[in-house]
Amino acid sequence: MYLSSLVNRATHWPVSMTPAGDGDRRPLALRTIWFLAFGLLTAVIAGLSIGPSGTGFGTVLSYFTSMFTGAEIAARERIIIESIRLPRVIMGVLVGASLAVSGAIMQGLFRNPLADPGIVGVSAGAGLGAITVIVLGTGVLAPVILPLGIFAVPLAAFFGALFTTMLLYRLATRGGQTSISTLLLRRIAHAAIAGAARGILIYLADDAQLRDLTFWGLGSLAGATWQKCLAVAPIIVLAMATAPFLARGLNALALGEAAAHHAGIPVQIFKRISIIAVAGATGAAVAASGGIGFVGVVVPHLLRLFMGPDNRTLLPASALLGAALLLICDAISRTIVAPAELPIGVVTALIGAPFFLWILMSRRGLAGMG
Amino acid sequence: MIVLDNLSVMLGGKTIVDGVTLDTPAGSFSAIVGPSGSGKTTLLRSLAGELPYLGSVKIAGKEVSGLTASQQAALRGVLPQASYVAFPFTVREVVMLNGAASSHEGGRAEQERLLTELLSRVGLKDFAGRRYAELSGGEMQRVQLARVLFQIGDPNPQHSAKWLLLDEPVSSLDIRHQNQILQLAAQFAEAGGGVVAIMHDLNLTANFADQVFMMNSGRLIAHGPARECMTSGNVSRVFECGLTGGRPPTGDVPFILPHSAQLS
Numbered sequence: 001m002y003l004s005s006l007v008n009r010a011t012h013w014p015v016s017m018t019p020a021g022d023g024d025r026r027p028l029a030l031r032t033i034w035f036l037a038f039g040l041l042t043a044v045i046a047g048l049s050i051g052p053s054g055t056g057f058g059t060v061l062s063y064f065t066s067m068f069t070g071a072e073i074a075a076r077e078r079i080i081i082e083s084i085r086l087p088r089v090i091m092g093v094l095v096g097a098s099l100a101v102s103g104a105i106m107q108g109l110f111r112n113p114l115a116d117p118g119i120v121g122v123s124a125g126a127g128l129g130a131i132t133v134i135v136l137g138t139g140v141l142a143p144v145i146l147p148l149g150i151f152a153v154p155l156a157a158f159f160g161a162l163f164t165t166m167l168l169y170r171l172a173t174r175g176g177q178t179s180i181s182t183l184l185l186r187r188i189a190h191a192a193i194a195g196a197a198r199g200i201l202i203y204l205a206d207d208a209q210l211r212d213l214t215f216w217g218l219g220s221l222a223g224a225t226w227q228k229c230l231a232v233a234p235i236i237v238l239a240m241a242t243a244p245f246l247a248r249g250l251n252a253l254a255l256g257e258a259a260a261h262h263a264g265i266p267v268q269i270f271k272r273i274s275i276i277a278v279a280g281a282t283g284a285a286v287a288a289s290g291g292i293g294f295v296g297v298v299v300p301h302l303l304r305l306f307m308g309p310d311n312r313t314l315l316p317a318s319a320l321l322g323a324a325l326l327l328i329c330d331a332i333s334r335t336i337v338a339p340a341e342l343p344i345g346v347v348t349a350l351i352g353a354p355f356f357l358w359i360l361m362s363r364r365g366l367a368g369m370g
Numbered sequence: 371m372i373v374l375d376n377l378s379v380m381l382g383g384k385t386i387v388d389g390v391t392l393d394t395p396a397g398s399f400s401a402i403v404g405p406s407g408s409g410k411t412t413l414l415r416s417l418a419g420e421l422p423y424l425g426s427v428k429i430a431g432k433e434v435s436g437l438t439a440s441q442q443a444a445l446r447g448v449l450p451q452a453s454y455v456a457f458p459f460t461v462r463e464v465v466m467l468n469g470a471a472s473s474h475e476g477g478r479a480e481q482e483r484l485l486t487e488l489l490s491r492v493g494l495k496d497f498a499g500r501r502y503a504e505l506s507g508g509e510m511q512r513v514q515l516a517r518v519l520f521q522i523g524d525p526n527p528q529h530s531a532k533w534l535l536l537d538e539p540v541s542s543l544d545i546r547h548q549n550q551i552l553q554l555a556a557q558f559a560e561a562g563g564g565v566v567a568i569m570h571d572l573n574l575t576a577n578f579a580d581q582v583f584m585m586n587s588g589r590l591i592a593h594g595p596a597r598e599c600m601t602s603g604n605v606s607r608v609f610e611c612g613l614t615g616g617r618p619p620t621g622d623v624p625f626i627l628p629h630s631a632q633l634s
Contacts, residue, residue: 023460023499050519111456259419262450263468263521264443274540309457 013044023197032306035321040093041133043327048081050331052338055080060169083226091224093323093332094236095289098281099242101324102298104314105281106248109169109274110183113304116297120185121166121194123293126279126286129160134212135201152232158283164190165275202254203266219292219345221330232284239280240319246274247271247311254309290344294352295322371395372417372533372564375599376425379412386412388588389425394566394581396531399559400579401569401596404585405609410568411451413585414537417566418448429533441520445469446533447518451508455502462498465489465517484523488516493550505541515539516549518559525561534558536567537553540574572626576600584608 031331048219059077066073103116117123133156137145139197145152167190200211244365249270252260259265285292299322326344329351371392375450387409394400402410416423419434419442427434429445437445445626455464465485492512497505515536522532534555534582540548548571556578559565570593575582575596582599584592585608592604602615605626614627 022461025460025463106455113457248617253452254459255467256450258415258418259448259452259453260419262418262440262443262448262518264440266439304457308463309459310463 006248007264010252025308025310026276026313029307029310029317031369032303033317033320036324040257040320040324040327043324044089044093047092047327047331049084050081051085051334053080055085062327076249084146085149087226087342088221088224088330089327090229091232091288092327094233095285095292096222096295096323096326097240097319098236098285098322099292099295100299100318101240101315101328102278102281102285102301103322104300104311104318105243105246105250105278106165106296107300108246108253108311109271109278110172111254111256112183113301113358115183115243116294116295117161117165117295118280118291118296119187120168120183121190122161122282123291124156124191124194124277126157126161126283127291128197129158129163130154130287131198131201132160135205135209147322150227151234154232154235154284154287155288158280161283161286162276162279162311165279169271169275175298196281211327218343219348220333220343221289221326222341222343224288228288232288235280235284239277239284242273242277243315243319245313246270246277250311250315289355290327290343292348294348295326297359299325299354301355328340371428371430371531372529372566373428374417374426375418375428378424379409379416379421379423380424383410384555386422386588387416390588390590392583392590392593394564394583396526396533396564397559397562398580399556399565399567399578400581401567401575402583402585403569403572403575403608404591407609408585409588410585411537412588414448414535414568418442418446420533430530433487436513444522446535448516448535448538449539450519451537453514459502460498461494461500461502461513464502464513465498465520467517468521484520485516490518491519491554492516493547501597504544505592508544511539511542511549512551513529515554519554522563525558529562529566531562533564533566534563538568539597541570548574548630558626560618572600576626578622586610597622597624600626602626 006103033358045057048060049055055077059073060081060257061072061075063077063081065071069331099117105116106117106120106122107113109115117126130153133141133145133152137152148155168183168186198213202210205213227238249260249265252263252265253270255263258269300314300318303317303321307313307317329347330344333347334343336342336347374390374392375389377387378385385594390409390413395516402413404410412421416427417429417434418591419437419439424620429442432441432445432630434442459467462485466481485498489498490559492515494509494512494516497509497513503511505513520532522534525532536555541556542552543551552574555565555567559580567579568579569579579596582596583590583605584595584599591608600615601624602613605615611628615621615624618625
């Protein structure tokens with residue numbers, strides 16, 4: 001009861017914000033984007049300042065001022081900031097933004113607020129692609145994989161994600177509307193196939209590869225290096241750059257495919273571009289950090305409640321909040337069981353899964369369907 | 371001007387529209403009537419560029435299949451039978467959702483003015499801030515009409531008519547709003563735009579339509595000005611049931627009553 005009254009307030013507040021009650025939520029959305037940008041900046045500084053080594057905010061501050069003053073910084077602290085925390089924070093920003101934006105795009109595309117690359121199995125497809133390259137990349141597939149260098153794993157994850165998304169879309173969509181129950185049923189079948197494939201690959205893997213594979217299952221930013229950032233950044237930046245051009249089409253698609261066509265959207269081309277963008281962002285995120293769940297469903301959902309579903313503001317706001325949220329979760333995962341580290345996927349699942357259940361229940365209450 | 375020349379549409383191996391030839395000028399309200407399954411909606415969908423077709427469909431001299439989605443959107447707006455809107459948009463957001471699709475001259479202020487005007491014309495003056503999902507079916511339908519009109523803008527800018535394609539626009543409305551919406555469509559036609567509407571209610575059709583096209587089994591059975599075309603003979607033939615047509619004592623608009631004894 002308390003939760004639902006909270007939501008009602010959240011959904012009605014923006015409407016009553018404007019004096020005439022004219023339903024114009026753009027000013028609120030723009031203010032929110034500014035606020036989130038500031039929040040992300042704060043989260044970045046916090047992410048750089050928090051860790052088990054004792055290098056804190058003061059050191060980070062003097063590190064940045066030293067760029068201008070030329071003052072000396074202790075080598076140890078320089079290494080902690082430059083080689084450990086900075087790539088990790090950058091990776092967190094890239095992955096958080098991709099997960100949230102690909103969730104928002106997928107929800108618009110499937111016209112369903114519960115569609116999320118993790119939940120419908122796109123991340124699993126990406127993971128399978130990545131695992132295939134990790135295990136077979138030095139063996140059977142070496143002639144194809146080696147020339148790709150650091151981009152091999154992100155690309156394989158991208159194609160895994162792309163293949164899964166196209167398959168899901170084709171199978172679960174009837175008349176431009178996607179039933180989440182159909183999607184989840186397909187997901188079970190896919191999970192079985194992917195599980196079997198993963199089983200075979202695990203059987204073939206050696207010890208070092210096995211350690212890498214475990215990492216996919218849990219999701220973590222712990223392995224972030226400059227090289228990994230460099231490997232996934234081009235795909236993520238490219239996918240993010242298409243998002244502003246998708247906003248209008250996603251808005252039109254809220255009325256259905258026929259209505260989107262009537263409004264002047266070339267629907268088939270638009271869907272293909274959206275699917276490629278989702279697969280790119282998800283694939284790169286999974287290649288970088290494994291299966292971090294629920295960011296893609298929680299972030300856009302909260303933002304829709306707060307500032308409305310207009311994708312022109314929802315997509316940038318999702319990118320900012322997704323990035324900030326992941327940095328916060330990462331800071332929690334690094335400190336809560338210090339000196340050990342909880343995989344970040346565990347943290348996002350602990351927060352995200354109850355939230356997902358709550359959305360499911362409130363939808364049932366509202367519309368009698370899932 | 372909309373011109374269909376020998377239009378045929380196949381869906382799933384079945385011929386749904388079978389060689390329809392017709393034309394209707396801008397500045398007029400054309401109604402398509404016929405029993406369920408006679409191909410009315412399919413004909414409208416091919417006009418809206420949704421379906422592959424044989425023959426020719428031209429709006430303002432341009433073949434529909436040769437136009438891009440955005441070129442079509444600049445020529446015509448389409449009001450579907452029922453519209454489900456995913457996600458919690460407000461009425462204002464729904465109306466303006468595709469605002470940028472058309473080339474509205476003027477900036478924000480002009481769009482605001484158009485929004486206010488359209489909402490009051492569909493009888494939803496104070497609804498801008500309401501949640502779309504919380505409206506009644508009839509209110510939703512009127513919001514959708516406002517959205518389509520917002521997309522089109524001026525019915526006849528620089529003597530190039532815009533078209534309004536309506537699929538049973540008033541089926542879910544009460545009689546007062548039926549009149550209101552059809553008057554709005556008629557005004558759109560008077561202002562130089564064109565209206566093609568699938569109509570269910572024959573008496574409303576007789577009242578509002580300039581032209582009537584009667585379809586059965588994918589074919590055009592009869593057509594002409596409403597007052598001449600809507601005879602009990604024509605209507606009985608198209609709907610395959612007994613009907614009585616007549617004229618009320620106060621005017622020359624025909625009315626149609628079912629002939630219950632002969633209903634089959």
